[in-house]
Amino acid sequence: MNLTENIHKGRGVKVVTIGGGSSYTPELVEGFIKRFDTLPVTELWLVDVEEGAEKMNIVAGLARRMAARAGVPMEIYTTLDRRKALSGADFVTTQLRVGQLEARIKDERIPLAHGILGQETNGAGGLFKGLRTLPVIAGICSDMKEICPDAWLINFTNPVGMVMEGIHRYTDFDKIIGLCNVPLGMHKAIADLLKRPMDEVKVEFGGLNHMVFATRVEADGADVTREVIKLWGDQSVSNITSISWDPDFMDALGVIPCSYHRYFYMTKEYLEEALEKYQKHEVRAEFVKGVEDELFALYKDPALCEKPKQLERRGGAYYSDAACSLINSIYNDKGDIQVVNTVNRGAVENFEDDEIVEVSCRITRNGPVPVKIGRLPKAVNGLIQQIKSFEIAGSEAAFTGDKKKVLLALMINPLVMSQKTAKAVMEELLEAHREYLPQFYGRK
Numbered sequence: 001m002n003l004t005e006n007i008h009k010g011r012g013v014k015v016v017t018i019g020g021g022s023s024y025t026p027e028l029v030e031g032f033i034k035r036f037d038t039l040p041v042t043e044l045w046l047v048d049v050e051e052g053a054e055k056m057n058i059v060a061g062l063a064r065r066m067a068a069r070a071g072v073p074m075e076i077y078t079t080l081d082r083r084k085a086l087s088g089a090d091f092v093t094t095q096l097r098v099g100q101l102e103a104r105i106k107d108e109r110i111p112l113a114h115g116i117l118g119q120e121t122n123g124a125g126g127l128f129k130g131l132r133t134l135p136v137i138a139g140i141c142s143d144m145k146e147i148c149p150d151a152w153l154i155n156f157t158n159p160v161g162m163v164m165e166g167i168h169r170y171t172d173f174d175k176i177i178g179l180c181n182v183p184l185g186m187h188k189a190i191a192d193l194l195k196r197p198m199d200e201v202k203v204e205f206g207g208l209n210h211m212v213f214a215t216r217v218e219a220d221g222a223d224v225t226r227e228v229i230k231l232w233g234d235q236s237v238s239n240i241t242s243i244s245w246d247p248d249f250m251d252a253l254g255v256i257p258c259s260y261h262r263y264f265y266m267t268k269e270y271l272e273e274a275l276e277k278y279q280k281h282e283v284r285a286e287f288v289k290g291v292e293d294e295l296f297a298l299y300k301d302p303a304l305c306e307k308p309k310q311l312e313r314r315g316g317a318y319y320s321d322a323a324c325s326l327i328n329s330i331y332n333d334k335g336d337i338q339v340v341n342t343v344n345r346g347a348v349e350n351f352e353d354d355e356i357v358e359v360s361c362r363i364t365r366n367g368p369v370p371v372k373i374g375r376l377p378k379a380v381n382g383l384i385q386q387i388k389s390f391e392i393a394g395s396e397a398a399f400t401g402d403k404k405k406v407l408l409a410l411m412i413n414p415l416v417m418s419q420k421t422a423k424a425v426m427e428e429l430l431e432a433h434r435e436y437l438p439q440f441y442g443r444k
Contacts (some may be wrong), residue, residue: 082221
């Protein structure tokens with residue numbers, strides 16, 4: 001029975017969340033509960049690996065209490081058997097971290113030990129997360145094609161751009177959409193600056209994941225982009241320190257950058273901050289590990305029946321809204337505009353038609369239809385082309401196990417800055433993550 005038949009026969013929706021032991025899962029559950037009238041998720045399957053089983057069971061307990069408190073008939077299941085969970089799925093979400101947070105700590109600390117930025121989705125750290133992640137996501141896609149071919153895969157796993165590019169280039173699976181909370185956070189910040197509710201402000205986005213720009217802002221049908229550019233200053237996601245954008249730079253740039261652009265436009269400042277945190281053992285991954293320990297202590301409390309406020313410190317604001325709104329719009333064929341990662345199809349003229357972009361799309365039952373936003377300014381073209389080349393080289397390395405392609409990706413990335421450093425960091429990260437990188441060691 002496909003998704004369309006489910007809608008007409010009134011069967012409830014089955015969602016499978018791979019990486020179900022994530023601390024973000026209660027946010028997802030909250031989003032489904034809030035939308036139950038229009039998106040009746042009656043089965044939610046949480047899937048994880050053995051190392052994540054304890055966290056998955058803790059999260060499942062909280063999810064069941066949340067559903068019971070809300071009076072929603074949502075059954076929560078847990079399993080370590082991915083294929084068992086996928087049977088009959090309508091939607092699959094991926095929010096996994098190969099190697100758990102210990103791997104992220106290595107991604108951040110090893111580059112910093114060599115004097116370059118280490119970050120989950122940018123530079124050397126982002127590349128190695130992609131190298132570990134892509135083979136796993138490709139395996140999920142293969143299972144879905146066999147077991148639940150009508151289901152949509154909604155991928156939140158970073159680095160979203162590289163993951164999407166790799167799946168698009170090296171598999172034959174096309175029912176996948178990449179999702180990030182950054183555009184939604186930007187939309188909210190822009191509406192706040194204009195002192196308007198979000199639904200009264202239209203924002204068009206185009207670019208790449210964690211390198212997306214707001215290209216046009218409308219309120220009451222009028223173009224207010226220049227007004228917002230003048231107001232855009234220290235707005236940032238919670239995991240990136242907010243250094244204010246220079247107003248002259250903003251005026252000359254002509255589009256509105258996201259928080260992650262700071263790593264590229266203010267590299268010196270963010271490297272200095274990161275090196276200071278490295279010395280104190282306070283890099284972002286180490287901070288997150290502390291937050292997660294606190295969250296799971298709360299999740300265990302049998303009296304807790306709602307998502308705790310502390311989850312906002314984890315860095316995933318608006319995550320459930322982005323995820324659940326996307327699934328709701330596909331399920332109900334809403335045709336509304338949301339920002340996702342998908343095949344360009346001419347929407348952003350700076351990129352090839354078959355490259356992956358993050359762009360405003362009309363969301364339909366058949367997936368996202370990109371909105372044509374035209375060409376991003378010449379001023380940003382060099383940077384976005386460099387990062388697209390990095391994503392392509394990184395995804396090729398992940399599927400071929402070619403160390404030369406790893407080195408190429410590192411050399412392309414503007415945060416690496418040195419051939420000698422690139423080679424040293426590559427060798428150290430390959431060894432540090434050896435267990436999770438069989439494609440580079442002759443093990444398939």
